[in-house]
Amino acid sequence: MGYRSNIPQVISRMQRIPAKIEKRMIQLVTRAILRVDEGVHEKTPVWSGLAIRNMIWTKSRPNSREFDEIKSGEVTDEGRRAANAAAARQTRDGILKGIKPFGVWYLSNASKHIFELEAGMLPSPERTRVPSGGMFGLTFAEVRNSIGT
Numbered sequence: 001m002g003y004r005s006n007i008p009q010v011i012s013r014m015q016r017i018p019a020k021i022e023k024r025m026i027q028l029v030t031r032a033i034l035r036v037d038e039g040v041h042e043k044t045p046v047w048s049g050l051a052i053r054n055m056i057w058t059k060s061r062p063n064s065r066e067f068d069e070i071k072s073g074e075v076t077d078e079g080r081r082a083a084n085a086a087a088a089r090q091t092r093d094g095i096l097k098g099i100k101p102f103g104v105w106y107l108s109n110a111s112k113h114i115f116e117l118e119a120g121m122l123p124s125p126e127r128t129r130v131p132s133g134g135m136f137g138l139t140f141a142e143v144r145n146s147i148g149t
Contacts, residue, residue, distance in 0.1 A: 022101050025101030029099060029101055029105075030096060037055070037089065039135075040136060041088075043131055043139060045117075048075055049069035050066075050068075050084075053084035054088065054109045054110055055089075055107060056091045057091040057094070057095045057106065065110055066112060067110075118135060
């Protein structure tokens with residue numbers, strides 16, 4: 001009766017660990033990106049469509065280009081949300097294709113009035129539909145709390 005080693009099986013299992021870690025990280029990163037995108041979009045009021053159109057996802061560095069709003073639908077009461085959100089979300093979908101787990105992604109907004117909108121100053125402080133804390137600020141806190149620090 002001799003000794004039989006299971007070292008080949010142990011080595012085989014250990015070699016699969018990095019792929020499992022990478023797959024899990026991709027799932028976590030994808031979930032975080034989707035939560036940020038959904039949170040910011042649902043909290044952003046739409047008048048002209050400019051702010052929602054400029055919710056641009058990029059890899060490696062933030063976007064600094066302002067995109068024109070899509071002039072489809074009424075200017076009031078969220079009428080321009082669908083077309084402008086769809087255009088912006090193409091950038092999100094683009095970064096999610098072939099995503100790698102250890103990278104840097106940005107959701108930026110280069111629209112000319114985004115700072116005032118985030119601060120609840122548009123169309124005026126009395127008429128703003130932006131929640132206290134801002135679209136980006138609240139969403140960041142919600143996502144951070146949901147996945148831990």
